Structure formats: C-alpha cells, structure tokens
Amino acid sequence: MLLSFFRNNPYLQFARKYRGFVALGISCLVVTNSLEVSIPWLIGRALDHLTQNDPFEEIARITIIIVVVTLTLSLFRFLWRIFWARFHHAVADDLRNDLFFKYTDLSPSFFQKHKIGRLMSLITNDVNAFRIGIGPGFLILADAIFQSILIIPIMISISPSWTWKTLILMPVTPFLIRVVMKKLNSAYSQRQESFSEVSGVAQEIVSGVRVIKSFAQEHQQTRHFNQYSKTYENNCNRVGLWDAFFSPAMELPMALGCVILLLVGIPDVLAGAVTIGAFFSFYQYVQRMMWPMTALGISMSHLQEGLASHRRIQDVLQERSEVEDHGALELDHFESLEVKNLSFTYADKNAPALQNISFSLKKGQSLGIVGPTGSGKTTLIEMLCRLHPAPEGSILINGHSIEKIKLSSLRNLVQVVPQDAFLFSQSVSENLAFSKLSWEMEEIVEATEHVHLHDEILEWPDQYKSIVGERGVNLSGGQKQRMTLARALVKDSSIAILDDTLSAVDAKTEENILNILKNQLQNKTAIVIAHKLASVAWCDQILVLNQGHLEWAGDHLELLSKSATYNQLFEMQSSGGRV
Template identity: 30%
Template sequence: MKALQYLNKYFYKYKWRFLIGILITVLSKIIALKVPKLVGDSLNIVEDYLKGITTNIDDVKHQLFINILLIIGVALFSGFLTFLMRQTIIVTSRLIEFDLKNEIYQQYQKLSLNFYKKNRTGDLMNRISEDVTKVRMYVGPTVMYTTNMVVLFVVCFAEMVKIDLKLTLYTLLPFPLLSVSVFFLSKIIHHRSTIVQQNLSKLTTFTQELFSGIDVVKSYGIEPSMTKDFDEISDDNKDKNIHLEKANALFYPSIILLIGISNLIVVYVGGLQYINGEIKSGTILQFLLYVNYLTWPVAIVGWVTSMIQQADASQARINEFLDQVPEITNANKSSTEIFGKVTFKDVTFTYDDTNITALKNINFTVNSGETIAILGKTGSGKSTIIELLARLYDTQDGVILLDDKPIKEANLNDVRNQIGFVPQDPFLFSDTIENNIKFGKEDATEQEIIEAAKNAVVHDNIIDFTNGYKTILGERGVTLSGGQKQRVSIARAIIKNPKILIFDDCLSAVDTETEEKILSNLEKVSKNKTTFIISHRVSSAKNADKIIVLDAGKIIQQGTHNQLITAAGYYKDLYDQQLLEKEN
C-alpha cells in the first residue's frame, strides 16, 4: 500500500469530516448491537414463563412489549446514524476525488509538449477517470466498511466473551483460516488489478484514436480490420477482468462457509451447554445473531481487500504522472512586461524522441513591431523556431532573448499571454464559433468578435450558417472546412491583441484571393506588434521587414523581399515558380 500513502495529505485535510464520520459509524454499530441482547432477553422471559419461573402473564407481555419498542427504536436510530455516516464519509470521498482530479489536471497542464508526444491520450484520460474512481472507492466506501467491520468485530466479540467465554472461543475457530486466505488472495488481486488497469488504458487509447480518425477509417474502407483489432483488445481486456474476478470470487463463498461453520459450532456447543443447564436458550439465539451480524463485515473483507489492492494499483499509475517533473518551468514568479523584441543567438535544438536536429546554430533578431517571414521546405525547422519562442521546448544550445533578456528569466505566463499563435493545424473546440474566437479574449464584446472575424475574412461565412456565431462546431472543428478553421483560428489570435503574433503556415488552405485580403488586414492589425509569418508562399512573406530561409535546420538566406529576388537561391527560385503558376 505504498502508493496509497500519497493520499495521507487528503486524509489530513479532511480529518474532522473523517473523524466525525468514524464516530458516527462507531455509535451506530454499538447501538445496532443492542438488538441481539434485547431479542435474547425476550426469549429468556418467555422461557422463564414456560418453566414457571415467572407466573404473571401481564408482566411478561409488558416486558415483551417494551423490548419490541426498544428493538424498533434502536433499529430506527441506528438507521438514521447510518444515513449520517454515509453522508459524511461518502461525501468526503467525493471531495477527495474532486481534489485529486484537479491535481492531476493541473499536473497535465504543467507538463511539457514532449510529455504528450510520449504518452497516449487514452492512457492520460484513463488515469484521471478510471484510476481516480478506484482510488475514491478506497477513501470512501472502503474506509466506511472497514470501520464498520472493526467496530462490529470488537463489540460483538466483547459482548460474546462477556456472555460465555467458552462458546466464544469455539466460535472463533474458523477465523485464522480466513486471515490466511485473505493474505494470499490479496497479493494475487493486486497483481491482476494492475494488469486490468493497464489493459483498460490500452482499450481506451485505441477507442479514442479510432473515433478521432474515423474519417480516415471510412475513406480507406478499413472498418473490418479496425473491428478485428478492437475485438482482440476487447477480448484481452475481458479475459484479464475474468482472471481478476476469479480471484475475487473465492472470497465470498469461503467466508459464507466459515460463518456457516461458526453457526453450527454455536448450535452444537451451545446446545450441549443448554442441555447441561449452563446457559439459557436466549443466549444461544443471542450468539447466533452476533455471529450472523458478523456475516456482512466478514464477507466485506474480500471486497475491501480487493478495493484496496485495486486502488493501490491505480494510485501507483497516477503517481507515475504526478512524480513527473515538468521540463518547462516558470523561474520568475513576478510580473514581466513584454515589448516583443526577439533574438536567437547560436540556437541549436535536437528532439530527444526522434534524435533529429531541427535547428543548427540559428542567429537572427526581430525588433519590437517588426514582421519576420520564415520560409523553407517541409522539415527545415520553421515550426521549431515558433515552439522555442513559445517555450513549448527549451533550447539545449544557445539562447533566446526576449527584450534583450534570456526568455527563461521572463515570467512564463506573461510570455505566453502576450503571444497570439495560429498553428499550422488549427484546433477548434466543440463549442460555438463565438466562444472559439473568445478563447483569445474571454471578455470580448460582440463587436470585437465580429471585427476579428472580418479581419480574418471569415465573417461572411459565419453569418451564412443557420445559427451564425452561435453555431456549435463538431469535435476539433470538423463542421468547418480547412480554410474556415484556419480563419477562425486567426480571428482568435487577433482578438487577443498580443505583443507577438505568430502565423504558422495558417493560410495554406485558403485561395490566393482570400490570402491577399487576410494579409492586407493582418498588415493593419499587426502594426506595432512583433509578427512571425511561417509560410511556403512568397506572397505571404513579401511585405515582411525581414525574411529568413531555412534548409535542414540552417539559415541559408536572409534579407528583404527585394534583396532576395535579385540574388540566386531558394527564395528567387520559389518566387519565379509561384509567379509562373499564378500567370498560368
């Protein structure tokens, strides 16, 4: 249970709730265990009357009536306390579940982009959902039932010893066997629980990827193949669950058998004592009730053990991610004013997952308010420059300066708050178009939203939709065309009004005429803002203050549009080629 020790801080945080819940549990069980004594006393009263020890029938009736009322009263009060117990402990477990999910979510947000490249979405989702659910069962129902079990054992055995030590000792004979069974089975359950959770993550990941790529699956007609793969993973998951349940299934029958043996011992030994005149019949009935009171808590030993082992396996998986140290950290907690000057000095960067060196000794400076265009073939390192600027990764060699100071010394939140980023593959949320644009500025007015959409040349498309700006988009913006998604993403960046604007090949899905309109609007919008334009088109770069051309991670050309079209090289060749295509 080492992994579950992580939860001790939550037990401490909610200690008063747990203490009150446990006290209520103890009280409810102590009161509930008054019933066997009342029942036993009632049978003894009847036995005394039948034997002639008590002769007044009215006294017998009166005493039995009082006992019946007490039994009903005890049952009602115990039930009310049980209700309070569940309200206290189960609600607290929900609060811990809420806190733990938030902690995991916060950790997910802190972890770098590199982490998400190495871990699958389905597995991440499974740990924050299924694994946390298993843990909640430990901090809630398991705590409650364990307390129930301990209190019932202590109080029952104390009462039984008080009544008859010899009969109690005989009743306890099967319990050592139960302890040994629980010990060995718990180890098996823990091992199998870990395997089950790992397989569930695999199934979740496969399903998530299938749904995300359903258009590819359908267009290639590979539904039968995917169904076959899903069946194999699903069957494997089923087999692992059955394997776990086989271990769990051994508990309950074993416990019922042991309780049954205890009942037989009570009847046999108690019967002999009754024949010898050592005890009354009410005592035997009282013992039988106590033993059967123990049926549920003893039976729950298996369930509790299983829940603890499953929770431990799940918490171990959660701890794997909570123990991850974010690669990108905020070294400066104080506020940093951003103006927008960017300098790359001798920057070299290699992706550790692929071992590809994306940038090699990159040097350039963009002053605040200037526009720089970065061109190059696919894989030349264009997007890597942007990822380093946004601190999605940190440099390994060289330094990036922001306003003449190392970017790592600036407040990370302030840096990212002053960057408006339009990625090459825009991501839109399954929400209204309006809210997707407002993602760049939560308190944006309707007029600001419309103005941003107009500058992105997407307003006319939006108002043609039945619900206009209130149109709900499908997952990842699937409702819109590629060009429309890019333009909504541009509107989202524009409305933020940041110091630094980044457009990462965001006009690749629009036609030349629309591109010209957007570029004209962006020229006005980006005035006094440092702007990075990543593109394959000369038309997107020609008005930039500076242009750099990358090839295999190196800068092979630098200058303005007029300088570069007069010099032999990649830029002039690209310009001539695209000019020819436009004329045709």
C-alpha cells in the same frame, strides 16, 4: 519505519487534511455499529422473557426499544454515508485538479513520451481507484474493526469456549476474499478492455460502411467483428465465474461456525448452562462476524489498488517541466527580439532541429520564415514562446534573456496561430474569446470579419452559439484556420505569429486576409511562416531555413538574388502561378 509509514501514507495525509469529515464520519459509524450490535442482544432478552409468567409487557418494552434503536441507527447510517462521501469525493477532486494543472504545466516533450490514453486513464481510473481506497476501502476497514471490537467481547461474555470454537475458521475468509477479489478485478479490467475494443471496431465498421460495401467485404468484416464479440463474451463469463465464487468464500467459514455452535451449544443449553435467548443471540453474532471478515478482505484489496494508483499519479505529479517558470520579470510591451546562436535538438533525435540561428526583430517590423518541411520553422517559433528550453542568453526580448521573464507575461506578448488548427468543443464565440475572461460581441465579430468568416457563421444553425466539433458544426480545413486566426486577432498582444496558417484557404481569401493583416499588423510585430512565398514576400525581413540552418536572411529582392533555396521555391511557385 512505522513513523515514516504514518508520515508518508497518502491515505493518512488526506485523512489529516479532511479531518473534520473523517471525524464526523467515523463517529457516526461507531454509533451505527454499537446500535446494530445491540439488536441481537435485545432479541435474545425478549426470547428469554417468553419462558417467564406474563412476558408481554417486557417484550413490548423491548420491541419499542428495538424500533427506536433501528430508527436512530438508520439516521446515523445516513449521516456517515454523507460525511464519508464528501470526504472521498473531495480527495478525488484534489487529485484530479492537481493532475490537470500538471498536464497544462508540462512541456510538449512530456506528452511525446506518454500516451494520451495512459494520461487520460490516470486522471479517471487511477484517481477513482484511489478514491475507492480512501473512501469505501478505508471505511469498510474501520467498520470491520469496530464491529469485531464490539461483537467479540459480547460473544465472550456469553461463552468464551463457544467463541473460540465458532470463530476459529473465520480468519480464512479475508484470505479467500482477497484471492477472489484479485481474480475478479483482473477479469473486470479485461472485460472493460474487450468492451472498448468491441465498441471501437463496431464504430469503425459503421462509419466505414460505404468502403466495406464498395469492396464487398461484408462477410469478412462480420467475421472480424465476431472475433471481438466472442472475446468480450468469454471475458464476461470469467467475471461471472469469479463473482460466483464470492458468496461461498464469504459464507463457508461462517456456515461451519454455525454448525460448530449447534454441536457445542445445544448440549450446554440442554444442561441449563446457557439460556435459549443467549444461544439465539450468539447464533446471530456468529452470522454477523461474516461481514467484518469479508470486509477485511475487500478493504485490503481496495487499499492496495488505491496505493498502486496513487504511486502512478505521484510519478506524474513529480515530473518537472523542461521549462521552469522562475523568471520574475513582467513585460507590458514589446520593443525588440534578438536571437543569438540559437541551437536546439529534440531529446529523441540526434540531428539538431535548429543550429546557430541568429536574427533580430524590432517593434512594428514583420518577419517571414520560409523553408522546406522539417527545416525547423515551427520549432523556432515554439522556442520563442519557450515551449522548449533555450540555452541561456540565446533569445532576448527587450534585451532580457527569456528565462528571466515570467512565462505568463512572455506568452501574453505573443499570439500564435498554430499550424494545426485546434479548436475546442465549445461554442464558436467561446472558441474565439479563448484568451479573454470577459469580452464584447463586437470585438469577436470584427475579428471574424477580418478573416472573412462572419457571413459563413451567420449561416450556421446557432450562429455564434453553434458548438464546434462532433455533434456541432463540422468545419472545413480553411474555416478552422480562419477561426484560429480570428481567435488570435481577438487576443490583443504585441507579436503575432502565423505558422503556415493560410495553407488551407483559397488564393483569393488568402490575399484578402493578408491585406487586412498587413493593416492590422501595422502596430504589431508579425512573424509569418508560409509555404507560399507570396504570403511572406511583403515582410521586412525573410529567413530561409534549411535543415535547421539559417541559409539566408534578407528582404524578398535580396533573397531572389542571393538564396538558391528561395529562388528554387520562387521558380516552382511561379510556374504554378502562385506568386
């Protein structure tokens, strides 16, 4: 059991990985501790010389030694802090990167099961708690152990009976400290939580101030805010209360130890059994033992919290993606896509999102997909990109079942313009060149011209360098869609998939974009999902989906004569003047 503790303990695993920093840090700590412990002993020696004739030469010598010891000690204390900081920040960096990679690797279903806030907290708070455990926690423990190992024998050498009498109460300190730390930590997290709530409510009220005024809700909203503010105040007071308990818990056993020393020590000094200098040194050692005892309590608390956080991190790191990247096949071009009896049900749903879908598509052809909301259009294209697991042999590219194809190779073949236009808070050009490691400005401008965005970008304050999002330019729905479209055009791949991409642009822009796309897509294979039939009527083949079923497949004219759903959509949109 002990062996498995050492083998599986995450602290020791990381300590082994970064043994260089650990060895240097601990060595410097041992030197620091030894030098620190020698100072009371040196002062005691100096005091004893006071009672001798002509003490000044010896006292001057000891003073110089104390100065040298203090300077050396400061240097080593500086060094261990540096080495130790390198160690625990490297560990945190490893965990953060592992988690981040895991987040990018896991399938969308994982993110449905776990709240974003929880996942964010894992990569920030839990990584930090583990860092504090392995950094300060581990170090404080080592410090406590070394100091005790160094101080207690010196105390025993002065007087074994003083030693046990003064230290007998000290082991209470770690327990008191543990209790106070537990309470303090829970008070800290409650304070943090209520602080987030107060800022959240304040932010909402400030941004919604117009609505509040127009409904004359000022007083009500102020009362609402006051409640949150009061909770925050109470939580701050709770932190203050437990914080105030900290010093007594730390100092009380030590102070009692000092009183005991006075009671048992002074008679010995008076009787001449122990020198006054030794008594002074001992007194200092009793005081110094306060820290190792407190440190034990603090480090136990840090180490335990760190382990709990590590378990939570491991739970996520051990999650397996629903879609595993075991395929070895690399495709450099696209020839054909074949979908055979494809069915799929989301894990949390009973009804299938797709049922027995079959169709095929050849290089250079275009495919339109129409159908009411929720009919499975987005699910279908997500399956083509292998975001969800497809039954083996139900999707074939160039004749190969897609699980045999390396994921990166598969996803390089396709460029998806998703339904919800997601952009990063980076510059316009960085967003557009998202798929590229290196890029030329011309290709980006060419893409934005195709989607009629170039002239608008030129009007923004920093043009292509403008930052998208909160403190940069705020884009309209249509601009966002055109940006994501341009981003896909910059990525040079064989299959272009537009998922209801043109819903937020006006009819004229849509027509222009479609015309350009048709030219652009001549050498490519296009899959266009649209609500408006006009956006797909030009496609070689159109699929009509309804409740996960493929109702009909054919070209525009065929569908007009065969598909009731298609006809309904056509009628509706014709009367609205859309087709």
